Amino acid sequence: MRRLAAELDIRPTKKLGQNFVHDPNTVRRIVSAAEVTADDSVLEVGPGLGSLTLALLPAVGSVTAVEIDPVLAAKLSATAAAFAPNSAENLTVLQADALKVRAEDFAEPPTALVANLPYNVAVPVVLHLLAELPSLRRGLVMVQSEVADRMAAEPGSRVYGVPSAKAGWFAEVRRAGPVSRNVFWPVPNVDSGLVAFRRVDPPSSAPREEVFRVVDAAFAQRRKVLRGALAGWAGSATRAEEYLRAAGIEPTDRGERLTIADFARIAEAKQS
Known part of the structure; x- marks a missing residue:
């Protein structure tokens, strides 16, 4: 990862929430916990240098990676071809802002979201994608630990609020385990957590x-x-x-x- 970053002259920025996962055991754990199969069309947001992408490609039917950074987006297909040659053809890269993508941007409707989300936009991205993509039935995302707590909080909890209430409109949400800060480069000053969701029917016909x-x-x-x-x-x-x-x-x-x-x-x- 450091070699790729050096080749691209990439320096992770706080503005884009860039903290790249470098630990192979962590990305394998995420793919396993996501319970995705060869029948899934997976949406990945913020693939960065491609560590999670490489773990996903052999396990699923296809991956559509949405990357806002044009340099990273341009490199991802070549990285997949070099490190996952048998499944690289199943990767589609969209250079786009995940907060602005629409259903028509996808050639194949995504069935699952699996992503290491930028901390600063994690909740808006998840809510936008669930609203925009009815085909999205389940997912597993890595977010800041405190955000994970808020997304999965139950009514009555001191951290229950807007994120947990709105997420409940779309899905059942739960914490799916912690992630050490030491698996990232650069090392963030906060811990991360996994959040799993499974879509449910809306609780009301109200708009x-x-x-x-x-x-x-x-x-x-x-x-x-x-x-x-x-x-x-x-x-x-x-x-x-x-x-x-x-x-x-x-x-x-x-x-x-x-x-x-x-x-x-x-x-x-x-x-x-």
Whole structure:
């Protein structure tokens, strides 16, 4: 990896959240934990120098790697040809921002997401891809440990919030183990964790955008009870209380105690 980086004159940048995995046991562990098979079309975000890509290619039907850095994107196919010649033809590289990709950008609909995600955009990337790609049925991503905790948190947890509530609209999410900072180059100043998800049906027929507005409002000021926190969204505290009672939720409760299905009922109450 260091040789490739030197050839490309690449210096990992904080701006792009670049910390490259150099440990082969770690990438093999990720592929195994992802439970992907030869029937899967895998989406990888932020492949970097290609360590996880090389582990994925022999295990799955195809890999589409989305890389925002044009230098890294241009090199990835050659790296695959050199180190995984028997499966390199199954790799497609998209030089693009993962936050902007659309379903039509993919020749084959991805069925699984497996990625070492840049820390600074991990949650928005996962939520965007789940919303944009209904074909995405499951995934395993490596993120900062604290982010992993927030994504997989259950209602009532002190770290339950917007990421966990919104992720719950799309999928069942769980922690899938820790990752040492020592498997990265350069070594980050935080530990990482694996997060696994499996898609589920939405808990409501209410528009997702409206439900997410309720979630955002509920957590914008965590110390406020829902009657006050949702006043702006509802139009007034009085109306917020009406919607909450119609949804079977106490106005004096707080957002961190509600499931995504609870938030959906509040949105439904406003529409009825």
